[in-house]
Amino acid sequence: MSERIYIFDTTLRDGEQSPGASMNTAEKLRVATQLEKLGVDILEVGFPATSEGDFEAVSAISGKIRNAQIAALARANIPDIDRAWEAIKDAAYPRIHTVIATSDLHLKYKLNMTREEVIQRSVEAVKHAKKFTDNIEFSAEDGSRSDRDYLCKVFEAAIEAGASTINLPDTVGYAVPEEFAELIKYVRVHTPNIHKAIFSVHCHNDLGLATANTLAAIVAGARQAEVTINGIGERAGNASMEEVVMAINTRPNYFPMTTGIKTEYFYPTSRLVSMITGIQVQPNKAIVGANAFAHESGIHQDGVLKNPMTYEIMKPETIGLNTNKMVLGKHSGRHALRAHLNDMGYVLSAEELDKLFIKFKELADRKKHVLDEDLEVLVAEGLLQTKDVFSLEYLNVIAGTTVLPMASVKLIINERSVQGAGYGNGPIDAAFNTISRLTGTTSELMRFSVSSLSGGTDSQGEVTVRLKENGLEAMGRGADPDIITASTKAYINGLNRLEYLKAHPLKISESAIEE
Numbered sequence: 001m002s003e004r005i006y007i008f009d010t011t012l013r014d015g016e017q018s019p020g021a022s023m024n025t026a027e028k029l030r031v032a033t034q035l036e037k038l039g040v041d042i043l044e045v046g047f048p049a050t051s052e053g054d055f056e057a058v059s060a061i062s063g064k065i066r067n068a069q070i071a072a073l074a075r076a077n078i079p080d081i082d083r084a085w086e087a088i089k090d091a092a093y094p095r096i097h098t099v100i101a102t103s104d105l106h107l108k109y110k111l112n113m114t115r116e117e118v119i120q121r122s123v124e125a126v127k128h129a130k131k132f133t134d135n136i137e138f139s140a141e142d143g144s145r146s147d148r149d150y151l152c153k154v155f156e157a158a159i160e161a162g163a164s165t166i167n168l169p170d171t172v173g174y175a176v177p178e179e180f181a182e183l184i185k186y187v188r189v190h191t192p193n194i195h196k197a198i199f200s201v202h203c204h205n206d207l208g209l210a211t212a213n214t215l216a217a218i219v220a221g222a223r224q225a226e227v228t229i230n231g232i233g234e235r236a237g238n239a240s241m242e243e244v245v246m247a248i249n250t251r252p253n254y255f256p257m258t259t260g261i262k263t264e265y266f267y268p269t270s271r272l273v274s275m276i277t278g279i280q281v282q283p284n285k286a287i288v289g290a291n292a293f294a295h296e297s298g299i300h301q302d303g304v305l306k307n308p309m310t311y312e313i314m315k316p317e318t319i320g321l322n323t324n325k326m327v328l329g330k331h332s333g334r335h336a337l338r339a340h341l342n343d344m345g346y347v348l349s350a351e352e353l354d355k356l357f358i359k360f361k362e363l364a365d366r367k368k369h370v371l372d373e374d375l376e377v378l379v380a381e382g383l384l385q386t387k388d389v390f391s392l393e394y395l396n397v398i399a400g401t402t403v404l405p406m407a408s409v410k411l412i413i414n415e416r417s418v419q420g421a422g423y424g425n426g427p428i429d430a431a432f433n434t435i436s437r438l439t440g441t442t443s444e445l446m447r448f449s450v451s452s453l454s455g456g457t458d459s460q461g462e463v464t465v466r467l468k469e470n471g472l473e474a475m476g477r478g479a480d481p482d483i484i485t486a487s488t489k490a491y492i493n494g495l496n497r498l499e500y501l502k503a504h505p506l507k508i509s510e511s512a513i514e515e
């Protein structure tokens with residue numbers, strides 16, 4: 001019988017630590033709902049001690065998700081654990097995930113603690129968490145660079161204290177598959193009470209080996225994989241869920257294992273996460289990249305037409321590609337829109353539906369077919385954003401081969417209307433310069449990219465920007481059939497996210513699990 005691998009998704013915690021990827025509570029709730037639909041076993045949704053915003057999002061998700069465990073991260077100290085429990089206590093299946101570093105390097109330079117002190121602290125943390133729940137995960141940060149025998153001692157003590165899952169992270173993405181598998185086997189053999197806990201791994205992608213290391217660990221006996229959608233996460237990211245799960249499913253002879261994931265939701269989930277975070281998926285990304293199922297060469301195309309198995313090891317439908325044919329248009333009514341949104345996982349109030357229906361009709365007048373991708377953007381722009389400081393009233397641009405590009409913009413800033421005009425070296429530059437002046441913001445444009453939301457010439461242009469202001473970074477996104485408007489929406493969205501970050505400062509850095 002095939003063994004069950006538990007999928008622990010950390011898109012909303014480690015994934016959110018990707019530069020500029022911060023999400024507001026409504027956006028996190030939307031992603032969590034989609035992950036629940038995808039069949040994820042455990043959702044790690046935040047690190048409540050880091051900020052009020054994180055606490056609020058974790059609590060909101062805990063109150064809503066009923067079919068997955070909800071984990072919150074806490075350093076191995078009492079205030080963090082109390083805060084994590086406070087945030088997840090209403091979850092159907094809450095899990096406290098506590099972490100402390102175990103490598104000598106971290107002990108010496110970061111924690112300034114001895115090995116014995118770290119064991120003691122781990123035990124205290126797990127025992128404290130045990131007052132709230134039996135569902136406790138203990139992580140040994142920088143585990144892959146820790147002394148093996150010491151790691152076994154720490155795990156033994158944590159399990160003895162009550163940890164039900166122990167997690168071995170390759171925090172800095174340093175491991176290579178064979179060596180990592182050896183380490184898993186070693187720890188399994190040399191930790192006497194290991195059978196009392198689920199063995200988990202958490203791999204980062206600094207050397208591009210996160211998926212390979214995760215799979216090697218599974219073959220060596222790990223039964224929980226910590227992953228993210230699209231592989232987003234700290235630095236080069238985490239192991240990608242779609243890669244790990246599709247490898248298991250595609251090679252059952254090599255991996256006699258199953259997961260609870262409904263893979264047909266991979267593509268829509270990937271799209272949703274990239275739209276909400278503003279982090280686009282590279283075209284050649286395995287499984288969900290735009291080219292993952294595209295056959296360019298004539299020989300391949302010929303083979304695929306004769307029999308798809310010649311060059312396709314997975315069917316596109318298995319990941320939810322090409323199945324999304326349901327189209328709405330300008331004749332679609334309110335009921336059809338509501339039913340379709342319900343299928344996508346959105347349950348809207350009458351007021352929300354009214355608001356969205358107006359936007360839908362406006363779009364349907366400009367674009368023949370309204371696809372799921374378009375609806376996701378409408379919902380994200382209309383309902384998921386927090387109360388915006390800046391919103392666009394109108395934009396006019398003059399551009400061409402013989403004129404100096406100029407933009408006239410009217411904005412609402414905190415309910416006050418302001419307008420102005422300005423020049424630039426192109427229409428987008430002119431619009432951005434004018435907006436920057438009207439809003440009094442000084443952000444730097446770090447990245448700007450344009451793509452098409454779906455196929456076809458009537459597709460909406462999708463623009464993402466990354467802005468930086470006084471050390472804070474935020475992504476912004478916008479979509480519109482007109483790419484200058486899409487760019488302007490993306491810029492304003494980025495400015496609003498910067499305002500949100502200014503209003504929700506971090507108490508501690510999420511990326512440094514320091515004491």
Ligand code: KIV
Nearest residue numbers: 099139141142169171
């Ligand atoms: O990379 C890491 O070590 C982590 C831990 C919190 C599991 O993210």
Ligand code: ZN
Nearest residue numbers: 014171202234
């Ligand atoms: Zn991590």
